[in-house]
Amino acid sequence: MTIEVTGDNSTLIQSQVASLLVQPLEQASTFLAAGPVVLDSSSPVRVPRITSGVSAGFVAEGAQITDGDVGFDEVTLLPSTLKGLKVLVRLSNELIRTSVVGLEAVLRTRLVTDVANALDTALWDGAGTTNSVKGIFKASGIATGTLDLADPDSLIDGLAKAQGNHVSPSHWVMTPASFAAIRKIKVGTTDKRYVIDPNTIQNGTDLRLLGLPVIVTDRIPNSGTAPGKARVxxxxxSKVVVARDVNAEVKILDQTWGDYDSIGIRVVSRWDVGLLQDKAVTLLTEA
Structure with missing residues (x-):
């Protein structure tokens, strides 16, 4: 009697795993999850703001009150020239029918994820060139400071600068490498205790530093040429506003390439970002 074993029937086992489609490991989207103000609009958005107020003073009874002058400007989002994030994939109907996975549904989800990743990168650190999104770390007028990943005092100085600008920061933002470097700072060469108590840094999945939540993302790369200068x-x-025109609209184009017996999956998204106060962001960069 012959017993059939797996070593001689590998094709039978392969069919059991063929319905799995492994996604790549990647950074999750972080910007929108941080809770900026989101405005929905299909046309340009203008957010008025007061740039300077008036000085109140003590005035004697019956004396003339000095006139004041309030300054105004505005934050403009979603200009008509702003480009959208778009992606298109074409595939044959034979591929859809013969695939062991629900390929059309999988690709829809995958393309939405890819657009979300590109959006996250743009909202954080987009260059703003050729009518694209300018990220908050590239915005004009933000506060700046010097970062020293070997000295926590540079973080405290950054926090003091933000507070001096009358800003109440809600989050730290840094790369995994920067966060690890800060966590590993020791008391001294012969004292291996950590300067920052590990118990105050991580509580479960909640990361905190100097009392504030930490967003760890690789979408704020070092500035300059490699390896570049780290940024935190x-x-x-609460002072970051995001304008949303289209939120990952998915279309199945089943007629456009009918003569090829193929369909297209198109994903379109269009967003913009701005700061209600320029100093809402303090960017620390290595010297």
Missing amino acids: GLVDF
Whole structure:
């Protein structure tokens, strides 16, 4: 009697795993999860703001009150020239029918994820060139400071600068490498105790530093040429406004390439970001 074993029937086992489609390991989207103000609009958005107030003073009874002059400007989002994030994939109907996975549904989800990743990168650190999104770390007028990953005092100085600008930061933002470097600072060469208590840094999945939540993302790369200079941001997300025109709209184009017996999956998204107060962001960069 012959017993059939797996070593001689590998094709039978392969069919059991063929319905799995492994996604790549990647950074999760972090910007929108931090809680900025989101405005929905399909047309340009203008957010008025007061740039300077008046000085109140003590005035004697019956004396003339000095006139005041209030300064105004505005934050403009979603200009008509702003480009959207778009992606398109074409595939044959034979591929859809013969695939062991629900390929059309999988690709829809995958393309939405890819657009979300590109959006996250743009909202954090987009260059703003050629009518694209300018990220908050590239915005004009933000506060800046010097970062020293070997000295926690540089973080305290950054926090003091934000507070001096009358900002109440809600989050730290840094790369995994920067966060690890800060966590590993020791008391001294012969004293291996950590300067920052590990118990105050991580409580479960909640990361904190100097009392504030930490957003760890690789979408704020070092500035300059490789390896570049590390950057750490302090952000008050109550002063960050995001304008949303289209939120990952998915279309199945089943007629456009009918003569090829193929369909297309198109994902379109259009967003913009701005700061209600320029100093809502304090960006620390290595010297």
